[in-house]
Amino acid sequence: MTAPTRVRVQRRPVHGVLLLDKPLGLSSNQALQKAKWLLRAEKAGHTGTLDPLASGILPLCFGAATKFSQLQLEADKTYETVVRLGVTTTTADAEGEVVELRPVHCSVGQVVEVLDAFMGPITQVPPMHSALKKDGKALYEYAREGVSVEREARHVTIHKLELLEMELQGEAPYLRLLVQCSKGTYIRTLGEDIGNALGCGGHLTLLRRVETGGLHVDQAITLEALEAMPEAQRMAALHPTEILLSHHVPIELDASDAGRFLSGVRRRGTWPDMPSAAVFGIAPRALLGVAHVQTGELIPDRLLSPIEIQQTLVQAQSLLNT
Incomplete structure (x- = not known):
């Protein structure tokens, strides 16, 4: 039986920025390659990784715009996240195995006090389940092998930590937070640290990036919407390169x-x-x-x-x- 003929995509020069609303489950590179294929672009790059378990805005740079992607790497980010209280996991998110269950006895006043304590400059120890490299190897690779390595604490800044919603009673107590932070902040670590400071532990059940460097998720397009467009119209979804230069x-x-x-x-x-x-x-x-x-x-x-x-x-x- 003859193997099906593989259609080769004819690449072309494409210049500009696609503000993508990355879905859950895809890595940043997988999302980039899909968008690059849909636009038939010759050259593309993203502006810093967004975890597969996180959704939200991911600016993708094409052609000339790749020269300015570093500006987004350095930019402040804003996330919406939900911290499930009383349960700690191996990965500080819902994908990990449960490590410990603890009762939640904190008050509203204690929550406000703890959140205030995490405002401003703080130090974080990067989680083992992260893409940060140690001796040329990603930390999550060590974690998969059951190996824990020493990590240096890093200095980050929490510019805003807003309590959007909370439930301290019932079977699944949680905090829903809006976090504006400097580059390099691990929101999973922040959620876990907040839970520990409240005496009950916690892990993330939702993480969504809603803004980066002045670019908002409301401006973004999904891969599904891009794919549904006639090919001739997909280029219209691109923003000019100077959208990265608003400052x-x-x-x-x-x-x-x-x-x-x-x-x-x-x-x-x-x-x-x-x-x-x-x-x-x-x-x-x-x-x-x-x-x-x-x-x-x-x-x-x-x-x-x-x-x-x-x-x-x-x-x-x-x-x-x-």
């Missing part, structure tokens, strides 16, 4: 200065000093790269290539024509 001050250059800037040459002007600028050419308006200004000089930091700029302009024009 940069925009600066526009005329054609002469734009050409020199793209060659890496500093430009002099009347701009005030600034650490982060998004530089655009005019006529047609196009993102050229990012820079900083020091003593009146615009100094290039990261530049798009002329071919990336041209392809982005062609892509934008083709969307206008559809």
